[in-house]
Amino acid sequence: MKMAWKEMKKNKLRYTILGSIVFLISLLTFIISGLTNGLSQDNASLIKNLPDGTFYMEEEADETYSFSSLSEEQQQEITEAQPEAAFFSIQMGNFIDTSDKQRSVAYIAATNSSYYPQVNFGEVILDASLEEEGIAVGDEITNEQWDQPLTVAGFVNHEKFSHSAAAFINPDDFQALFHTDTMQIAFVADSVAQNSNEATAFKELQAFSNSEFLNTIPSYSAEQLSLNMIVIFLLVISGMLFAIFFYMINVQKLGIYGILKAIGVKTGKLFQMMWAQMFIISVISLILSALISQAFQLLAPGGMPFHLTWPATGQLSLVFIIIGFIGATLSGIQIKRVEPMQAIQQGEM
Amino acid sequence: MSLFTMKNVRKTFAHGEVKEEILKGIDVTLPEGKITALTGASGSGKSTLLTIAAGLQTASDGQISFEQQELTSMRSEELRQIRAKQFGFIFQFAHLVPFLTVEEQLALMLETAESSLSKQEQKKEIRQVLELVDMWKRKNAYPPSLSGGEKQRVAVARAIIHSPKVLFADEPTASLDSKRSQEVMRLIQRLSKERHITVLMVTHDMDMLDYVDHVIEMRDGKIIQEDSIH
Structure with missing residues (x-):
């Protein structure tokens, strides 16, 4: 360690260049990773904020929540088996605010749920991003197809679905607005589930874990896959950079390595x-x-979907170090191969 | 039993299908605590013989024994340990580690030789050896700031700091002027006597033979003459 540090101090420029490149690549990776997580939150924080558990949809819905419709009997059956089960429906839509501006939202109605806000009839609770855009408590929002406007009763943080702000409404309003009297999805958190070791199976219902359910959201998996591939490529590139740089540095030091091996220094050292x-x-x-x-x-501007936690940064850093270690080790094969005689015959370094 | 002997040592290099025998059955016994010089024209095989003796390359055939241990049949790790602990090396060029100070070069050698001395004793030993080669005042200098003679004196100090039993020197004065060459040779002679180190040295400079005890002359991969001078 002491020798490594001494060499770096004597060759500051060489190692500063290498460090700068690693810094730039890792910064780029962190930023892309932050954007990936940010977009993921933007796409599905409504689901990601839920605890681990099991989602149920109609089997016939073919893994598309909007086609799912849980009948009264099915809801009853689920509630009997899992009294803490929550039911909710999601419908993409829009509204017109007080300044006549049309806004896209995801309407959510939930029953028996502590995970989502309970909303009174005629009211709506919105994601806080809409507050930043000028909507205030007490504002009335309308839609050409509605008979009655809804009044904004409050805001909640980080509740988005399919890149749209969440709009929580009362289940009766949901029924009236979207002409449906059933719920689409049932959710049972592992922490409150009966026989929590394995998900309860129900006839004609399909069960999903949180991550499986996320992948049923249109575009979610494709979007995440693309962004994750960018992060993976950056990590691989950083590993290759380590290998190339250490290869070049090692080539320049082969003479020293040869002499050190000649006098008996271990290759491992x-x-x-x-x-x-x-x-x-x-x-x-x-x-x-x-x-x-x-x-x-x-x-970063409030509207930019960027989300990077310290644990995520720590995990990425660990991956960087492991990849750097592999890259440097691959380049170090030359150290193993160098013959003392080569260095001695090379002349003064 | 002698400290260091070589019997029927041969070395053949292959260039494609053409084989060239550089050493043609060499028998050498190094007189313990004395300086033996290998002389001869360029291409006579003296440097090859020295590097094979030092375990830096392998012989094609023959036996090399050091303290009754057969070097030619040793695994590379065993050979490395012998090189680190029992042998010392001086090359034509000093080959110092450019990012270590004079003092650190010696400390590295002691660490490599797995010295049993305590840290305090190591510091004392380094000082003693650097004073012996008159380099103590330059202990904090880095190699690029040293003159050719100074570098070679540090190389000598590095070669003997761990009290090796055999010192291998490949043209140790070739890169120095005659005054510096004599200084270095006097130093090797003194160290050999004071520390009872057996020295095998390659030289083409006949003036350096004034400082040696035993001369082996080589030609075309064979020993043609062997003399004891003192």
Whole structure:
């Protein structure tokens, strides 16, 4: 470690360049990852904010929540087996605010649910993003197809679905507005489920875990897959960069390695030196990237979907270090191969 | 039983289908605590013999024994340990580690040799050896700031700091002027006597033979003459 640090101090420019590139790649990865999570939240925070549990939809709905319709009997059956089951329906729609502006929202009506706000008849509770856009408590929102306007009763934080703000309404309003008297989805949280070891099976109903249910949201999995691939590519590129840079650095140091091997220094010690350098560079670069990406999260415009938690940053950093370790080790194969005689015959370094 | 002996050592290099025998059955016994010089024209095989003796490359055939251990049949890790603990090396160029100070070069050698000395004793030993080669005042200098003679004196100090039993020197004065060459040779001679180190040295400079005890002359991969001088 001491030798690794001494060499870095004597070759500041070389290692600063390597560190800068690792810093830029890791910052880019953190930012893309933040945007991925942000878009994921934007697409499905309504579902992601729920605790782990089991979702039920009609089997005939073919995994499309909007086609699902749980009859009174089915709701009764679920409630008998799982008294804490919650029922809700989602319908994409729009409304016109007091300034005559049309806005897209996801209407949600829930019964028997502590996960979503309980709303009085004739009222609506909106996602806080709409408050930032000028809608206030007491405003009346309308729709050409409605007989009566709804009054904004409050706002909730981070409740979005399919990139639209959530609008929680009373189940009776939902029935009147969308001409339906059934609920689409049942949800049983693991923490309150009876026989919580495995999900209860119901006839003609299909059960989904949280992640399985997220994938039924149109475009969710395709969007996440694309963004995750970008993050994975950046991680792979960073590993290759480590390999290429350490390869170049090692080529320049083959003479020193050869002489050190000639006088009896263990090959393992030379690898340790390289790993220590990789670790020092990575840790400094990752700390800087993490701080900057967190600062970006604080300063980013409110409408930008960016969400990067410290645990997620920590996990990504760990992956970076593991990939850097693999890259540096691959480049270090030369150290193993270098023959002392080559270095001695090379002349003065 | 001698400290270091070589019997019927052969080395063949293959260039495609053409094979070239560089060493043609060498028998050498190094006199313990003395300096043996390998001389001969360029291409006579003296440097190859020295590097094979030092375990830096393998012989094609023959036996090399050090303290009754057969070096030619050792695994590479065992050989590394012998190189680190029992052998010292001085090359034509100093080959110092550019990012370590003079003092740290010696500390690294002690660490490599897994010295049993305590940290305090190691510091004392480093000081003693650096004073011996007159480099203590330059202990904090880095190699790029040292002159050729200074670098070679540090290389000598590095080669003996761990009290090796055999010192291998491949043209240790070739990169130095005659004054510096004599200084370095006097130093090797003194260290060999004071620390009872057996030295095998390659040189093409006949003036350096004034400092050695035993001379082996080689030609075309064979020993043609062997003399004890002192």
